[in-house]
Amino acid sequence: MLSSPFSRSVRLGVKSLFLHKLRSLLTTFGVLFGVSSVISMLAIGEGASEEAQEQIRQLGSQNVILRSLKPEEDPTSSQTTSATKYGLTWPDFERVAGTFPGVEGVVPIRNFTQEVRFEDKVLSNAMTMGTTAEYQDVTGRILHRGRFLGPIDDIKRNNVCVVGYEVARYFFPGREPLGQTIKIGPEYFEVIGVILPRVPIGASATSNAASVTVEIFIPIQTGISWFGSMNVKMNSGSRNIEMVDLHEVIASVKNAETVAQVAAASRTMLAREHPQNDYEVIVPLELLARAEETKRIFNIVLGCIASISLLVGGIGIMNVMLATVNERTREIGIRRALGAKRHHIMMQFLVETVVLSVGGGILGIGLGVLVPYLVEHYADMRTIVTLQAPFLAFGISVTIGLVFGLYPAWQAANLDPVEALRHE
Amino acid sequence: MISLNLGITQSKNKPLVVVAELDDVARIYKMGDTEVRALDGVSVKFSSSEYWSIMGASGSGKSTLLNILGCIDTPTSGAYRVEGKDTKSLDDDSLSDLRGSSIGFIFQSFNLIPQLNVLENILVPTFYRNEESELSIARAEELARRVGLEERLLHRPTELSGGQQQRVAIARALMNDPQIILADEATGNLDSHTTEEILELFSELHDEGKTILLVTHELDVGKRAQNILTLRDGKIESITEGNG
Ligand SMILES: Nc1ncnc2c1ncn2[C@@H]1O[C@H](COP(=O)(O)OP(=O)(O)O)[C@@H](O)[C@H]1O
Ligand SMILES: [Mg+2]
Numbered sequence: 001m002l003s004s005p006f007s008r009s010v011r012l013g014v015k016s017l018f019l020h021k022l023r024s025l026l027t028t029f030g031v032l033f034g035v036s037s038v039i040s041m042l043a044i045g046e047g048a049s050e051e052a053q054e055q056i057r058q059l060g061s062q063n064v065i066l067r068s069l070k071p072e073e074d075p076t077s078s079q080t081t082s083a084t085k086y087g088l089t090w091p092d093f094e095r096v097a098g099t100f101p102g103v104e105g106v107v108p109i110r111n112f113t114q115e116v117r118f119e120d121k122v123l124s125n126a127m128t129m130g131t132t133a134e135y136q137d138v139t140g141r142i143l144h145r146g147r148f149l150g151p152i153d154d155i156k157r158n159n160v161c162v163v164g165y166e167v168a169r170y171f172f173p174g175r176e177p178l179g180q181t182i183k184i185g186p187e188y189f190e191v192i193g194v195i196l197p198r199v200p201i202g203a204s205a206t207s208n209a210a211s212v213t214v215e216i217f218i219p220i221q222t223g224i225s226w227f228g229s230m231n232v233k234m235n236s237g238s239r240n241i242e243m244v245d246l247h248e249v250i251a252s253v254k255n256a257e258t259v260a261q262v263a264a265a266s267r268t269m270l271a272r273e274h275p276q277n278d279y280e281v282i283v284p285l286e287l288l289a290r291a292e293e294t295k296r297i298f299n300i301v302l303g304c305i306a307s308i309s310l311l312v313g314g315i316g317i318m319n320v321m322l323a324t325v326n327e328r329t330r331e332i333g334i335r336r337a338l339g340a341k342r343h344h345i346m347m348q349f350l351v352e353t354v355v356l357s358v359g360g361g362i363l364g365i366g367l368g369v370l371v372p373y374l375v376e377h378y379a380d381m382r383t384i385v386t387l388q389a390p391f392l393a394f395g396i397s398v399t400i401g402l403v404f405g406l407y408p409a410w411q412a413a414n415l416d417p418v419e420a421l422r423h424e
Numbered sequence: 425m426i427s428l429n430l431g432i433t434q435s436k437n438k439p440l441v442v443v444a445e446l447d448d449v450a451r452i453y454k455m456g457d458t459e460v461r462a463l464d465g466v467s468v469k470f471s472s473s474e475y476w477s478i479m480g481a482s483g484s485g486k487s488t489l490l491n492i493l494g495c496i497d498t499p500t501s502g503a504y505r506v507e508g509k510d511t512k513s514l515d516d517d518s519l520s521d522l523r524g525s526s527i528g529f530i531f532q533s534f535n536l537i538p539q540l541n542v543l544e545n546i547l548v549p550t551f552y553r554n555e556e557s558e559l560s561i562a563r564a565e566e567l568a569r570r571v572g573l574e575e576r577l578l579h580r581p582t583e584l585s586g587g588q589q590q591r592v593a594i595a596r597a598l599m600n601d602p603q604i605i606l607a608d609e610a611t612g613n614l615d616s617h618t619t620e621e622i623l624e625l626f627s628e629l630h631d632e633g634k635t636i637l638l639v640t641h642e643l644d645v646g647k648r649a650q651n652i653l654t655l656r657d658g659k660i661e662s663i664t665e666g667n668g
Contacts, residue, residue, distance in 0.1 A: 005551065016539050334535045337496050339524020339552040339600070341517045417496040421535070 006351075013352035016324075017359075027320045028360030030313020031400055034306045035361045035393045039368025041302035042389050044375060045295040047382035052291030056284045058198050060139055062256060064263045065282040066092070066249040066270065070242070083230075085243035086278040092270070096251050100265050102258035105134045109248035110220050112227045114185035118171040128161075128184055128216045130223030136195075138252040144168075146178045146193030153219040160222075162193040164215025182216075187226050189218060259285050310396065313360065314404035321353050321408035332412050333420025346413040353405025354398055361397025365390050440471040443603055443635050444493055449502035451488050451658075462488040463499070464658040470637065472603060475630040475668045477646035478639045480655035486639045487608055489655065493637060494527050494606045495519045507603070524552050528597030532609035534589040536581035542568060542592050543577040549599040560599075567595040571625065587618035594625055604635045611645055623648055630668070 017024040059065060068087025090108075097106040110130040116123040135141070136148040144165055153160050161182065168177040168191075180191045197213065231242045253262050263283045270279050325332070332345055372383035451463040462485045470476060470493075478486050491497035492504055495511060504511045507526055511519065523529075536545045546564040550557070568574050571591035573584075581589055590610060597605055607626070611619040623645065630636050640646050650668040654661045 008551070012540075019539055330535070331537050334537060335548065335552075336520070337494065337523060337529045338549045338596070339520055341520040341552065343517075344552050418491050421496070421531070 009348060009351040010355060013348070013355040016328075016352060017356060023320060024356060024359070027316050027356060028313075028363060030309050030311075030316050031357045031360030031397055032313070032364040032367060034309035034313050034400075035364025035396060036366075036368035036371060037302045037306035037309060038396060039365060039385065039389045039393055040371040040375070040383075041299055041306065042392075043368075043372035043383040043385045044298050044302075044381065046384040046386060047372070047376070048291045048295045048298070050384055051382045052288045055287050059282065059284040059287075060250075060252065061284055061288070062253045062259060063138060063284060064251045064253060064259060064266055065284075066096070066251070066266055067280050067282060068244050068247050069278050069280050071276050071278045083241040083243065086276065087244040088246040088249055088279060089273075090245055092273060093246060093249050095269055096249055096266065100251065100262055102254050102262055103251045104254050105138050105252040107132055107135045107138050107250045107252075108220055108246050109135070109250065110223060110245070111231070111247045112185070112218075112223050113231055114227065116167075116214070116216060117183040118180065121171055123167070123170075123212065123214055126214045126216065128218055128223065130218050130220035132220055134252075135217065135250075138250050141198070142196045144194040144196045146191070148193050148195070149217060149219050154221045157222040157225050158219060159187060159189045160192045160219065161189040162195055162217040163191055164195055164213060165197050166213045167215060168194045170212045184216065184218065185227060256285060259283060310400055313357070314400045317353060317356055317401070318404040318408060320356075321349060321405055322411070324352070325349060325408050325412040328412075329415060329420045329423040332415050333417050333423065336415075336417040337421065342413040345415075346409045349409035349412045350402065350405045353408065354401030357397045357401035357404075358394065361393050361400075364397070365393050368393065440473065442469045443472050443507055444470040445505045446489075446492070446499075447503040447505070449492065449499040449504060451485070451492060451497065452500040461658045463492070466502075466655075466658070466660055468653065468660065468663070470604075470635055472635055473630070473633045474651065475626070475636045475649045475666075476638065476651045476653060477649035477666060478637060478653045478655065479641060479643070479646045480661070482641065484655040485658040486641075486655055488658075490606050490608050490637065490639050493604070494529055495523050520552070524549060525600055526602050526604060528600070528602040528605045530590070530593050530597050530605065530607040530610045532612040534581070534586070534593050534613075536589055536592055536596075538581055541578045541580055542573055542584070545581065545592055546595045546599055548596060553600065564595070564599060567598055568592075571595045585618075586614055587621060590614060590618075590622055591625070594622070598629075602634075604637065605629060606637050608639045609641070610638065611640065611642075619645065627668070 066088055070084065071086055093106065093108050096103060108131065112128045112130060113125055114128055116126040116128065131149070132154055133149050133151050136143070141148075143162075146162070148162055149160065152158070161184070163171070163177065163182070171177070171182065172180055177191050177194050181188050182191060183189075195215065195217070197215075229243055229245060231244065251262060251266070253259050260283075263281060263286070266281050270281065335345060335348075368389070369385055372385055375381055376383045446466050446468050449463055449466045450461060453460040453462055464485075466485075466489065478489060480486050488497065492499055493506075495506065495514075498504075498511060506522065509522070511522075514522065529535075537548065540548070543561070543564055546567055547560055550560040550564075565574065565577065568577055571594055573588060573591055573595070576584060576588065581592070584592065590613075593610075605626075611622050614622065626636055626638065627648065636649070638645070638649060646652050647666045648668050649666040652662075652664045652666045654664070
């Protein structure tokens with residue numbers, strides 16, 4: 001029943017706190033909110049930077065990506081068939097490739113929306129990406145087997161393709177993909193390579209076309225010569241014809257320092273050439289900076305909330321403990337008369353304060369895990385609750401208990417026994 | 425079996441040893457310009473296995489005397505020696521140790537700790553000594569049996585009558601097997617029947633060799649002791665023999 005003096009102190013501390021359940025609960029709220037703010041803050045910050053790093057991994061930290069954007073629809077033209085020409089052009093590509101200092105490689109990308117078929121398996125409305133040999137280098141993609149598109153494929157307009165790992169697994173389960181022929185639109189293409197996904201995926205093979213991440217690469221010139229520059233999209237009964245030269249141009253830059261220069265030059269150039277604003281410039285390094293900024297703002301805001309809550313919580317705990325010491329003055333006198341030394345009394349009240357704040361801390365861990373979960377769910381932000389967070393929270397609550405419990409405990413320990421015994 | 429020392433082995437025929445000795449003790453309270461001499465030049469020796477009652481009018485200094493004897497208060501002047509040690513030379517921790525090992529307090533208002541049950545209350549004095557806890561529990565249960573509360577071990581003080589609470593307090597005072605039992609108006613809040621029971625317990629303890637100092641203002645109660653010390657305005661008025 002009574003084991004070590006310490007566990008007895010904790011047990012008796014919990015017992016006296018339970019005598020005033022509501023008061024104890026209310027007292028812990030400050031620590032509760034403080035601790036949960038700390039945990040949420042860490043989780044949101046961690047999630048934001050993880051997300052940014054993953055984007056960078058996907059897009060390449062030394063790349064500047066120019067992308068075609070469909071301009072805002074004109075609401076007055078309500079035809080069922082509309083043809084729009086927009087986006088990046090080959091001259092844009094030439095300007096980036098030819099005149100921007102610091103640019104090492106430029107990759108054009110043109111998407112073709114076609115039905116893709118192998119035997120009886122169909123990927124309808126699949127996006128096939130027309131690009132050049134440099135794509136692999138610039139994006140840092142890794143091949144699973146075979147080879148990527150080569151310069152000669154583009155020049156000769158070869159009917160070859162590289163497929164994504166998931167596409168290969170869908171079309172050719174248990175078979176060698178290399179050398180197979182798939183049908184893209186009306187044309188036949190030989191599979192010359194399989195490329196690994198950008199982010200690692202699970203091991204389960206999929207037989208469901210909808211869940212396949214479609215990645216098919218063909219030489220851009222081959223694609224243009226077969227499919228032309230018109231993309232026809234069927235959209236709830238209305239036919240949308242889009243004419244886009246290039247969907248994307250990826251410029252790879254020599255080093256991180258020149259990224260900003262190339263980005264600025266691209267923006268200037270595009271602003272001049274595209275007054276209709278049918279493009280966007282994506283700079284992964286800027287994404288990272290933005291993510292860091294988000295993280296910093298979150299840290300400041302939640303850090304303030306956390307500090308204020310913890311301070312207010314600590315003061316609240318101190319206040320309640322002072323009241324407790326006053327209420328239990330007689331008990332202190334009794335214990336002193338029965339042989340308790342000052343440090344015993346000190347310990348008793350310190351333990352009680354720490355139990356109180358750790359109680360708040362534990363509730364706070366619960367809320368601190370719930371908040372990132374809700375943020376992830378409703379605000380569509382990634383959050384990561386690290387394993388260290390609960391330990392940190394525990395440490396914080398113990399510290400709060402010790403710091404704010406010190407004065408009440410000291411006061412209790414220094415009561416005069418005779419006075420204390422006479423206390424009503 | 426765990427062997428228990430409940431103090432039964434001591435005999436009252438042992439040669440008398442002075443356990444507590446006051447030498448010209450004064451305790452003065454200063455209230456602004458006025459001084460209250462709660463104790464004034466008190467010299468007296470208490471020996472082992474003696475049963476004393478301390479009497480006197482309200483405000484005559486009985487409690488002050490007992491507090492000094494119990495080492496929770498210190499003389500303003502004069503010397504107090506307990507078990508051969510001069511309390512002046514002891515620091516706060518040593519005085520606490522002395523209280524824990526040699527002195528058992530019993531109060532008028534019982535002074536049990538409300539959030540603890542009977543067993544835990546009896547055990548409180550052991551919390552501040554580094555003792556084997558299983559032995560302590562066995563001893564606490566034995567003491568509870570002795571004061572007739574073995575059925576109430578897990579009850580809270582509020583669930584007990586006054587007499588029962590005072591018996592818990594007596595068991596608690598005996599927990600560390602102290603030489604000296606100090607009781608300040610221990611029967612002051614009890615009816616005559618319960619008072620009789622408690623006094624019976626004190627007589628037993630005295631027979632077992634404890635030194636008992638009992639503060640009371642009731643002559644009937646005081647007469648149960650061997651010696652009656654009467655205080656008046658902080659001075660010893662008389663020391664007479666009782667019926668004990
Ligand atoms: N803390 C104190 N401050 C001032 N005077 C005190 C204090 N404690 C006791 N006294 C005074 O000392 C005297 C003796 O008190 P006390 O020992 O309690 O008497 P008794 O127990 O015999 O009734 C009284 O006059 C009382 O008012
Ligand atoms: Mg008194």
